[in-house]
Amino acid sequence: MTDALLQVSDLTITVPAGEYGADRRPVVSGVNLQIGAGEALGLVGESGSGKSMTARAVMRLFAPGVQATGTVVFDGCEVFAMEDEQLRLLRAHRIAMIFQDPRAHINPVRTVGAFLIEGLCASGVSTRDAERRVTSLLAEVGISDGSRRMAQLPHELSGGLLQRVMIASAVAMDPDLLLADEPTTALDVTTQSEVMAILAQLRTERGLALLFITHDLELAAATCDSTAVMYAGSIVERQSSRQLLTHPYHPYSSGLMVSRPDLDVVRQRLPVIEGQPIAAFEAGEGCAFAPRCGYSQPACLATTPALVAVQGGEVACHRASELQGQLPTAMEGGGDV
Amino acid sequence: MSWPRFLVKRVLALLVVLLVASLLVYGSLYLAPGGPLSFLVGTRSATPELIAQVTAQYHLNDPFLVRYFTWLADVLHGDLGRSLVYREAVSSLIASRFLTTLLLVVYATVLILLVGLGTGIWAALRRGVAGRVVTGWNAASLSTPAFVLGALLIVVFALGLGWFPVYGSGSGFGDRLWHLTLPAIALALSSAAYLSRISSASITSEMGKEHVETAMSRGLPRKLVVRRHVLRNASIPVITVVGLTIAGLVAGTVVVENVFALDGLGSLLVRAILQRDYAVVQAIVLLLTIVFVLVNLIVDVLYSLVDPRLSLDGDAL
Amino acid sequence: MSGVATSMDQSSSDRPPRRAPWWRRVGIAPLCAIVILAVMILAAVFAPLVAPYNPNSPDLLAALQGPSAAHPLGTDALGRDTLSRLIYGGRTTLLGPIVVILLSTVLGLLLGVAAAWRGGSIDTVISRIVDVLFSIPGIVFALVTVAILGAGLGSVVIGLTIAYTPYAARVIRGGALRERRMPYISAAWIQGRSGSTIARRHLVPNIRPLILAQAVAALGFAVIDLASMSFLGLGVQPPTPDWGLMVKSGLDSAVRGQPTEVIVASVAIALFVGAVTVLGDRLSTGVNK
Ligand SMILES: Nc1ncnc2c1ncn2[C@@H]1O[C@H](COP(=O)(O)OP(=O)(O)OP(=O)(O)O)[C@@H](O)[C@H]1O
Ligand code: SF4
Numbered sequence: 001m002t003d004a005l006l007q008v009s010d011l012t013i014t015v016p017a018g019e020y021g022a023d024r025r026p027v028v029s030g031v032n033l034q035i036g037a038g039e040a041l042g043l044v045g046e047s048g049s050g051k052s053m054t055a056r057a058v059m060r061l062f063a064p065g066v067q068a069t070g071t072v073v074f075d076g077c078e079v080f081a082m083e084d085e086q087l088r089l090l091r092a093h094r095i096a097m098i099f100q101d102p103r104a105h106i107n108p109v110r111t112v113g114a115f116l117i118e119g120l121c122a123s124g125v126s127t128r129d130a131e132r133r134v135t136s137l138l139a140e141v142g143i144s145d146g147s148r149r150m151a152q153l154p155h156e157l158s159g160g161l162l163q164r165v166m167i168a169s170a171v172a173m174d175p176d177l178l179l180a181d182e183p184t185t186a187l188d189v190t191t192q193s194e195v196m197a198i199l200a201q202l203r204t205e206r207g208l209a210l211l212f213i214t215h216d217l218e219l220a221a222a223t224c225d226s227t228a229v230m231y232a233g234s235i236v237e238r239q240s241s242r243q244l245l246t247h248p249y250h251p252y253s254s255g256l257m258v259s260r261p262d263l264d265v266v267r268q269r270l271p272v273i274e275g276q277p278i279a280a281f282e283a284g285e286g287c288a289f290a291p292r293c294g295y296s297q298p299a300c301l302a303t304t305p306a307l308v309a310v311q312g313g314e315v316a317c318h319r320a321s322e323l324q325g326q327l328p329t330a331m332e333g334g335g336d337v
Numbered sequence: 338m339s340w341p342r343f344l345v346k347r348v349l350a351l352l353v354v355l356l357v358a359s360l361l362v363y364g365s366l367y368l369a370p371g372g373p374l375s376f377l378v379g380t381r382s383a384t385p386e387l388i389a390q391v392t393a394q395y396h397l398n399d400p401f402l403v404r405y406f407t408w409l410a411d412v413l414h415g416d417l418g419r420s421l422v423y424r425e426a427v428s429s430l431i432a433s434r435f436l437t438t439l440l441l442v443v444y445a446t447v448l449i450l451l452v453g454l455g456t457g458i459w460a461a462l463r464r465g466v467a468g469r470v471v472t473g474w475n476a477a478s479l480s481t482p483a484f485v486l487g488a489l490l491i492v493v494f495a496l497g498l499g500w501f502p503v504y505g506s507g508s509g510f511g512d513r514l515w516h517l518t519l520p521a522i523a524l525a526l527s528s529a530a531y532l533s534r535i536s537s538a539s540i541t542s543e544m545g546k547e548h549v550e551t552a553m554s555r556g557l558p559r560k561l562v563v564r565r566h567v568l569r570n571a572s573i574p575v576i577t578v579v580g581l582t583i584a585g586l587v588a589g590t591v592v593v594e595n596v597f598a599l600d601g602l603g604s605l606l607v608r609a610i611l612q613r614d615y616a617v618v619q620a621i622v623l624l625l626t627i628v629f630v631l632v633n634l635i636v637d638v639l640y641s642l643v644d645p646r647l648s649l650d651g652d653a654l
Numbered sequence: 655m656s657g658v659a660t661s662m663d664q665s666s667s668d669r670p671p672r673r674a675p676w677w678r679r680v681g682i683a684p685l686c687a688i689v690i691l692a693v694m695i696l697a698a699v700f701a702p703l704v705a706p707y708n709p710n711s712p713d714l715l716a717a718l719q720g721p722s723a724a725h726p727l728g729t730d731a732l733g734r735d736t737l738s739r740l741i742y743g744g745r746t747t748l749l750g751p752i753v754v755i756l757l758s759t760v761l762g763l764l765l766g767v768a769a770a771w772r773g774g775s776i777d778t779v780i781s782r783i784v785d786v787l788f789s790i791p792g793i794v795f796a797l798v799t800v801a802i803l804g805a806g807l808g809s810v811v812i813g814l815t816i817a818y819t820p821y822a823a824r825v826i827r828g829g830a831l832r833e834r835r836m837p838y839i840s841a842a843w844i845q846g847r848s849g850s851t852i853a854r855r856h857l858v859p860n861i862r863p864l865i866l867a868q869a870v871a872a873l874g875f876a877v878i879d880l881a882s883m884s885f886l887g888l889g890v891q892p893p894t895p896d897w898g899l900m901v902k903s904g905l906d907s908a909v910r911g912q913p914t915e916v917i918v919a920s921v922a923i924a925l926f927v928g929a930v931t932v933l934g935d936r937l938s939t940g941v942n943k
């Protein structure tokens with residue numbers, strides 16, 4: 001346990017509540033995660049559940065006003081306790097992040113090449129060497145005319161190409177851990193699978209650990225060794241991916257699977273989880289998912305379920321043991337949630 | 338669109354503006370109550386020579402458009418007519434006063450860039466108390482018209498503390514600068530505040546951009562991120578403001594030169610207006626407009642150089 | 655790094671969110687601005703009732719005095735009471751800009767709505783004219799008008815109205831174009847209302863906040879421009895009391911050792927412009943929300 005590459009414990013993140021006053025509201029509460037070297041963990045949840053915040057916490061990348069408590073230990077070092085310079089080196093060499101919207105996340109007025117070599121050059125590599133290295137990296141991510149592309153501006157490239165550029169720039173520094181925050185959400189379906197294939201290949205070739213964030217539970221499960229499901233700022237279930245797909249413990253995980261639009265099968269009806277997702281600060285006493293849960297009982301509203309170990313993973317649901325094996329999964333098709 | 342075509346298009350647009358402006362300046366003469374001749378002669382004794390001179394200078398016997406184009410051709414040949422008050426060629430009148438105004442504008446521009454960009458960048462990068470102090474200072478500066486500030490500067494620093502001369506332009510370069518210090522501050526302060534506001538807002542918004550987050554996430558030194566990603570990108574809207582501000586200064590000198598009794602074009606213009614010396618008014622107003630339009634053109638060109646995304650097709654008139 | 659809320663805020667966070675009191679929602683600075691403007695405008699309107707002296711009656715024995723019980727803000731070079739001149743001076747100083755803004759807003763509204771509403775060649779022509787007017791510095795219009803019509807408040811008002819109309823027209827055209835795409839406008843078309851009726855009854859009321867915000871923002875600049883013209887001797891003519899003129903005569907008094915008048919007049923102008931700016935900013939954030 002302690003020798004994991006990344007160990008996040010009791011992570012709570014708060015943001016200022018309003019323009020005036022010092023009120024703060026939590027957006028992530030009490031999250032625990034761990035990723036071993038070379039391992040891939042999927043993090044799944046609806047919009048606003050706190051996935052991006054959690055990923056940014058790993059490299060202490062917060063907007064002004066955001067505060068975090070708890071610990072993040074990367075390779076034996078406490079990230080929240082680091083000196084600025086130490087943190088900078090961690091970001092430069094050990095952990096890299098890929099963002100959802102490459103168009104917004106790449107400086108629009110500098111060339112693609114300048115973006116790619118920037119990290120290498122800042123750590124002392126000569127411009128010519130850096131260019132040579134990123135050209136071959138671009139070839140690895142499926143961009144063969146790398147030198148031409150590098151002279152272009154971001155707006156001259158398609159979203160899929162830009163995301164490849166982003167991936168190439170992330171692995172250019174040979175990090176140990178890659179944080180991928182919805183890397184395919186902004187792309188069309190074909191490009192999505194190409195980008196996923198590139199990620200998977202780079203990961204195995206380089207022994208990269210991966211935190212993969214997505215809305216799509218089945219995509220996460222297909223890509224990662226294990227998958228955690230987040231709801232309202234907390235993790236509600238974590239299991240090995242294979243087991244999660246067949247034996248979800250939490251009604252929310254099951255709901256996510258069933259609601260996924262399946263491209264291969266044309267369904268009569270597309271079940272979705274009814275109701276709106278909530279953020280951590282909107283959750284009151286009791287299970288945060290209760291208002292949308294088809295299995296909720298009065299007891300669910302009384303106390304907040306804790307994340308407890310179950311066979312093969314962890315789950316935070318009062319009725320987990322009763323419901324086990326009864327929750328619908330993707331394989332079985334639609335059901336009532 | 339290619340660069341040459343872009344420039345040709347912009348220069349043509351500029352010529353249209355100047356043509357309209359000159360027509361306005363020249364044509365307005367005919368709106369004067371009593372007609373151009375009585376207006377031009379004004380309260381001066383209407384001696385036959387004067388009437389002959391005015392009639393010849395303004396070609397008052399020709400049809401309007403002919404008169405206008407003759408005048409325009411003269412102007413293009415550098416013949417701006419003769420001043421009825423100074424009995425001197427307008428061009429030489431202007432030439433002798435041009436330097437003061439130019440120095441004043443350049444001095445004020447330097448102050449605006451230093452103070453405006455300095456406080457703007459400082460406020461945006463420091464936030465907190467620094468940000469609030471700069472915000473308050475800017476609000477106060479923006480509320481103080483140049484002539485009011487000039488008067489207050491004279492009262493405090495020239496009359497009260499005696500650090501600076503009260504009036505006049507001085508002689509010799511160092512002395513001139515010395516005399517121009519208070520005027521330049523009066524001219525610069527509100528523009529500096531505006532620039533400070535815009536640059537601070539631009540930097541703050543750029544700091545929150547996703548691509549800056551990417552740069553930070555890659556462990557680039559903060560100074561490098563600020564210089565390369567924040568300041569560079571934030572400078573794009575700021576350039577427009579700098580241009581407009583400098584163009585506006587040219588008009589601002591009219592007021593400030595009068596506060597400090599400087600012998601520049603602005604005070605010449607006001608005196609000419611009061612004395613109905615219309616040839617001088619026409620010439621200076623045209624000059625103001627030319628400078629205004631030219632600065633705007635330069636800004637447009639700079640703008641397309643700094644922002645490579647901008648296509649030159651943009652209709653930027 | 656941990657967020658510790660102060661005890662003062664704790665109590666309010668327990669209660670459900672409440673609508674902030676009205677003065678909190680308007681903001682402290684805009685409220686102060688409203689009070690300042692109200693005092694200045696009321697004083698100017700009721701000047702004969704408020705002013706302690708006739709603003710134009712000289713008293714050469716009491717010339718160039720500092721503040722005293724008899725003259726709270728001192729006297730000018732001719733011994734006239736500065737407070738009274740300040741109160742009366744508000745009339746020309748404030749009325750001129752208000753007229754400029756009213757006229758240029760009405761003209762800008764006509765041009766802007768016509769351009770946005772008719773579109774096509776009318777829009778092109780109006781937009782081109784506005785573009786060209788924009789390329790000429792505003793003060794040039796005022797200077798040329800004064801050169802032709804002679805110095806005086808009327809000339810300056812005419813000149814500045816021409817200078818300010820393009821700004822109003824451009825802002826209003828933008829607002830009207832945005833509004834024109836709204837579904838309720840097409841609904842009104844379908845109901846067979848005439849174009850001008852829709853523009854009058856639906857469009858203009860809907861962009862009223864925008865018009866107001868732009869007018870107040872321009873008012874600050876108009877005050878500066880008019881006062882500057884008066885200071886130059888091109889606007890309001892002595893002996894009429896006017897803040898811009900008071901800065902000029904006060905500056906001469908200051909050279910002769912009595913700076914009270916110039917300071918008083920300067921502060922009055924800066925306060926008024928500042929108050930108008932604060933109010934304009936508040937109004938335009940309301941529009942953008
Ligand atoms: N800088 C911020 N200040 C205040 N609140 C924030 C800030 N950033 C995010 N939040 C809030 O924190 C919550 C969690 O945000 P987060 O971006 O982590 O969600 P997410 O799970 O990544 O959602 P998505 O799938 O939409 O990306 C949201 O309710 C969001 O509104
Ligand atoms: S605790 Fe109750 S409400 Fe919450 S998920 Fe489990 S069954 Fe549903």
Ligand SMILES: [Mg+2]
Nearest residue numbers: 051052053181
């Ligand atoms: Mg996210």
